[in-house]
Amino acid sequence: MAQTRHFRIAAIPGDGVGSEVVDAGRQVLDALASASHGTLGFTWQEFPWGSDFYARTGKMIDDDGPERLREFDALYFGAVGWPTVPDHVSLWGLRLRLCQGFDQWANVRPVHFLPGVTSPLRKADTTELDWVVVRENSEGEYGGFGGRNFSARGRGGEVAVQSAVFTETGCERIIRFAFDLARTRSRRKVSSVTKSNAQQYGMVLWDEVFERVAADYPDVETESVLVDAMSAKFVLRPEELSVVVASNLNADILSDLGSALAGSLGLAASANLNPERRYPSMFEPVHGSAPDIAGRGVCNPIGAVGSAALMLEHFGLDEEAARVQRAIRATCAQGVLTADVGGGASTKDVTSALIDNLAD
């Protein structure tokens, strides 16, 4: 008899479209479990943290929240941020607190071009494009070091310092992760992105570590590209990309560009991994809470569902992950698309089509 594979997942929908897309992802995974004849199961527990919780309690998360989350196999996150709470308060209070608190130092953000979805890149019509952004997720520009002072000098006199932190350990682990990932792909290539001509300390350290680690992977092609040039390369020569590794801020920006080139921010999936598995990893769409369309049932659930597929891979369920990815491709190819990618379907329509397409 097949072995039962049961996973406990903490769902944190957060704000805005977060609850709509997390609900879609849960439905898809539950459908997968229902069709498994009892060999696969997910137990969900939902947590109400986010901007509404903040309005009620003055906190983005319960004090013992991180401790309670530690026992789960994974966290499934929507998005955080709402106009009633300053963005830096909501982001640091919940998402960054979890990423940093659980040392989820590798953020994997694939850029997938899907059938039926029009890319703004003309090249995408005739060229096979597929790359993945690997983002350093624990330090760099989002290290949280700095401060504000001198407000007593009066209006216009305040000073803010925001430092970026690059440790050799942090650079080495994410760069090695990128090389290991490149070895699993048809094109074995890693592009390292910095701005080391202008940022002469942290990013020069990154470049040196990249060169040192690359020597251990002679079978993997490499290049080092400045972030401004890489943003142009995403648009002009994306066929040369396979794995792109960059610091927290640079990869954050580049991955949004990548998802826009693939057709919409609503399509992009991501995994925040603690590769040593000392803590739970967290899976979430790249997009934010989209206040402009929240509550209307029109947001694209594909980024969140793709993130659920990354969660399945993390559980070692490669066949199930591939099924979800095939369902995403089939749904798009059938033209069941939300408005951000030029269609007229609702979030519910797309979710139902994804579930139907799981059967194939």
Ligand SMILES: NC(=O)c1ccc[n+]([C@@H]2O[C@H](COP(=O)([O-])OP(=O)(O)OC[C@H]3O[C@@H](n4cnc5c(N)ncnc54)[C@H](O)[C@@H]3O)[C@@H](O)[C@H]2O)c1
């Ligand atoms: N991971 C996160 O939690 C995260 C990430 C980015 C932004 N944010 C927060 O989200 C809030 C809004 O930020 P923003 O407007 O800069 O970014 P956003 O990603 O929420 O929205 C940018 C644009 O993309 C569209 N969009 C986003 N997701 C979509 C989806 N699933 N389907 C269709 N269209 C979609 C929106 O309608 C909007 O036009 C802010 O509070 C910000 O801090 C959170």
